[in-house]
Amino acid sequence: MASGSRSAGRVRLKDVADRAGVSMKTVSNVVHDYEFVSPQMRERVQAAIDELGYRPNLTARRLATGKTSMIALALPVVDQPYYAEIARYIGEEAERRGYRIIVEQTLNGVEAERAVIRDREEGLVDGVIFHPVRIGTLEIARLRPGTPIVLLGESARPLTTDHVMIDNTQAARDGVELLLAENRSRIAFLADVRGDITESTHLRLLGYQEALLTAGIQPDPELVLRSDGFTIEDGVAAIAAAIERGIHFDAVLSRDDTFAMAALRALQAAGRSVPDEVSVLGWDDTVLAHSSTPALSAISPDKFAIATTALDLLEDRMKGYEGTGRHRIAPYTIIERGTTAALQR
Amino acid sequence: MASGSRSAGRVRLKDVADRAGVSMKTVSNVVHDYEFVSPQMRERVQAAIDELGYRPNLTARRLATGKTSMIALALPVVDQPYYAEIARYIGEEAERRGYRIIVEQTLNGVEAERAVIRDREEGLVDGVIFHPVRIGTLEIARLRPGTPIVLLGESARPLTTDHVMIDNTQAARDGVELLLAENRSRIAFLADVRGDITESTHLRLLGYQEALLTAGIQPDPELVLRSDGFTIEDGVAAIAAAIERGIHFDAVLSRDDTFAMAALRALQAAGRSVPDEVSVLGWDDTVLAHSSTPALSAISPDKFAIATTALDLLEDRMKGYEGTGRHRIAPYTIIERGTTAALQR
DNA sequence: CTGAAAGCGCTAACAC
DNA sequence: GTGTTAGCGCTTTCAG
Numbered sequence: 097m098a099s100g101s102r103s104a105g106r107v108r109l110k111d112v113a114d115r116a117g118v119s120m121k122t123v124s125n126v127v128h129d130y131e132f133v134s135p136q137m138r139e140r141v142q143a144a145i146d147e148l149g150y151r152p153n154l155t156a157r158r159l160a161t162g163k164t165s166m167i168a169l170a171l172p173v174v175d176q177p178y179y180a181e182i183a184r185y186i187g188e189e190a191e192r193r194g195y196r197i198i199v200e201q202t203l204n205g206v207e208a209e210r211a212v213i214r215d216r217e218e219g220l221v222d223g224v225i226f227h228p229v230r231i232g233t234l235e236i237a238r239l240r241p242g243t244p245i246v247l248l249g250e251s252a253r254p255l256t257t258d259h260v261m262i263d264n265t266q267a268a269r270d271g272v273e274l275l276l277a278e279n280r281s282r283i284a285f286l287a288d289v290r291g292d293i294t295e296s297t298h299l300r301l302l303g304y305q306e307a308l309l310t311a312g313i314q315p316d317p318e319l320v321l322r323s324d325g326f327t328i329e330d331g332v333a334a335i336a337a338a339i340e341r342g343i344h345f346d347a348v349l350s351r352d353d354t355f356a357m358a359a360l361r362a363l364q365a366a367g368r369s370v371p372d373e374v375s376v377l378g379w380d381d382t383v384l385a386h387s388s389t390p391a392l393s394a395i396s397p398d399k400f401a402i403a404t405t406a407l408d409l410l411e412d413r414m415k416g417y418e419g420t421g422r423h424r425i426a427p428y429t430i431i432e433r434g435t436t437a438a439l440q441r
Numbered sequence: 442m443a444s445g446s447r448s449a450g451r452v453r454l455k456d457v458a459d460r461a462g463v464s465m466k467t468v469s470n471v472v473h474d475y476e477f478v479s480p481q482m483r484e485r486v487q488a489a490i491d492e493l494g495y496r497p498n499l500t501a502r503r504l505a506t507g508k509t510s511m512i513a514l515a516l517p518v519v520d521q522p523y524y525a526e527i528a529r530y531i532g533e534e535a536e537r538r539g540y541r542i543i544v545e546q547t548l549n550g551v552e553a554e555r556a557v558i559r560d561r562e563e564g565l566v567d568g569v570i571f572h573p574v575r576i577g578t579l580e581i582a583r584l585r586p587g588t589p590i591v592l593l594g595e596s597a598r599p600l601t602t603d604h605v606m607i608d609n610t611q612a613a614r615d616g617v618e619l620l621l622a623e624n625r626s627r628i629a630f631l632a633d634v635r636g637d638i639t640e641s642t643h644l645r646l647l648g649y650q651e652a653l654l655t656a657g658i659q660p661d662p663e664l665v666l667r668s669d670g671f672t673i674e675d676g677v678a679a680i681a682a683a684i685e686r687g688i689h690f691d692a693v694l695s696r697d698d699t700f701a702m703a704a705l706r707a708l709q710a711a712g713r714s715v716p717d718e719v720s721v722l723g724w725d726d727t728v729l730a731h732s733s734t735p736a737l738s739a740i741s742p743d744k745f746a747i748a749t750t751a752l753d754l755l756e757d758r759m760k761g762y763e764g765t766g767r768h769r770i771a772p773y774t775i776i777e778r779g780t781t782a783a784l785q786r
Numbered sequence: 787c788t789g790a791a792a793g794c795g796c797t798a799a800c801a802c
Numbered sequence: 803g804t805g806t807t808a809g810c811g812c813t814t815t816c817a818g
Contacts, residue, residue, distance in 0.1 A: 106811095108811060119789040120790090121788065121813090132788095151560070151562055152811085152812075153562075154562045155810085156504050160793080160812045161794085166543070175529035176728075177522070184546065196565075217498075219498040328732055357734070383729070384729070389706040453796090466806080470803090473797095477804095497795085497796075501796040502795080504812090506796085507810070
C-alpha cells in the first residue's frame, strides 16, 4: 500500500516533514503534543506519520536532550525472592514514572559492585539504585559516582549518599517481643553466617539482644547459631547441629525466609512440631513465606515503600538536588501465619 | 588536584584530544584498543584520559553506530520464581555477551504485551526476548515488530518468529511415566485453570493423557482438577475440593511448583502423607522446590539452555538473519527429591 | 504558530 | 599510524 519510500525501515523526522510539506520543528511539535499547533496542521502531520510509519529514534532524542529516562537497578542477583520482589516493585513504579529499568546483577562480586559505582561509561542512565553487599561505606564514598545514586540495604551508608532501609534493629526487637509474648523464652537466632560482611546480621542481632535484655533474659550465646553459608542446606545444618548438641530452644528468629525454611525442615526431621513445640519467625516475607506449610510468619519489609522511596530520592537527585545523604527508614510489619503460636504449657 | 577543567563534569573526546595534542581519531583508537597505535602515543592519550576523567558517552556512540547493545526482556512479572530465574540466566548470559538487559513487566496485561510487539519507539534496543501469555500467535504475527525478537514459552508460536520452549507434552508424559513406575495409577492433574488462555496446560494435559493411555489406563476426567486461578490458595482449594468429593488419587502431576506447594499443604491438612500415600511432582523446579519440606520432586526445564538458546537466536537476527521462524526445543530433566516414592502396598 | 540552523558526542570513511 | 570531516536523528534557540 505505502510506496517504496519505507524501503529501509528507517523513517526519519525529516522524512515526515518533507512528506507533510512542513518543517521538522512542526513535526516535532506534533509528536510532543505541543499545545499551539492548529488542528488541521496536526492532522496533516499525523497523517504523514501514520503513512510513513514513523517512530521517533530514542537514542537520537537522548543525545539531543541529555536525558535517558533510564535507571539502572544493581542487585546481587534477581532470582533470590527478596531481590526479585524489590525488582518487581521498582520496575512497576519506575514505569509509572516514565523510566525504564536496566538491571545489573553483581552476583556478589566485589569487582562488579565497584563497577556499578565507578561507572566507566556515561550517558547510559540518569540514575542508579544499588543494593551493595560486598563493598563498604568508605569505598562507596570514595568511588563516588558522577551519576545520581541511591543505596538499598544496610551494608553501606556513606554520609554523602542517599539510602533506604528498614530499621533492622527495631524489627528484630519486635520479632523477639512477639515470640516472648508467646511465652517462648529460649529463642534461637538463625544465623550468624560465616564470612557475612554485611551489617544486617549485626543490626538484627543487636535488636535480638536488646529485646531479651529488656525482658530480663540473659542472652545465651549458644542460641546464636552459626552457619557456613546462606543456603537452605547451611541453615538446616546449623539447626541440626544445635539439636544434636542438646541445645534447647522453643523459638527461632530467622535472618531471612530461606533460613526459616531450613528451620522448618530441620525441625520436622527432628520430630519437633511447629508451632506447637517451636515457633519460627521468618524475615523478608517473600514468596517462600506464602508457599510453605505451615505458612511462615515473618517480618515483612514494605517493599513497595522501599521502591517508591528509593525512586523519590533518586528523582530529587536527578532533578539536581545536591544536599548531603538522606537516610530514609521504610516501614515493616510482622505477619503472623502458621509458624508462630503461644506456647501451651 | 586536577585543574578546574573538569568543571562541568562533561569531558568530551575532543577535550582529551586537545589535551593530548592529538586528533579525535587517535583518542578513539586508544579507547577502542585499536591495534596500531604506538605505545608512547597510547600512553600519552591514556594520561590525558585519566587526568580529565574522560568517560565515553554511550548515547552518542549509539547514535553514531546504530547499535545499542541492549536487549529488552519482556516477562509477565519478575518476581514469580520461574520468571525470576529466567531473568537471572538471561541477564547473566547477556552480560557475558556484551549486552545489557532492560526489563519490561507486562503484568499480564494485553495492552502491555501489544506494546512490546508494536514498539512505538525505535533505537532503544537491538532486540527483544518476550514471553507472552495474553496475546496469541496471529496477533504477534500481524503486529510484527521491526526489531529482532524471540519468543519464550508456549502461548504463541507464529511461523514467522523464532521461539524457544521445552517439549511440554513429552515432559508431562515423562512425569506421568515416572509416577506410573512408582505403582501409582490414580494420577491427578493440577490443574485446569479457569480463564487460562495459554497453551501450556493444553500441551501438558495432552502428554498426561497420552502417557495414561499408553499404559492402558483410561484417563478419568475427574482427576483433572479445576482451579479458579493460579495462586496457591486456588490450588489448595482445588485439591481440597477433590478430597471432599471423595475422589481418590495417589499422585499429583502439577502444572507448576506453586500448585505443587498447594498440594503439599492441602494433603497435609487432609492428613494424607507425602510421598507415602501420595506422590507430588512439581513443574519448573524453582526455588520453591528446593525450599519446601519435603523438598519437591519436579520437572526441571533447563533454564540456562533456554537463556542461551534465546540469545543465540536473537544474535543471529540482530546480525541480519532473515529466515523464517526457528523453533528450538530446550532440554529438561526430572529431579527426584522428597515428594515422590514408590507406593508400598 | 512555523521555519532554519546549530549542535548533542561519537564513529567511520577517506585522506595524508 | 594519524588527522579531517561528514554524518547518526533529534531538540532547541531564535527569527519570522
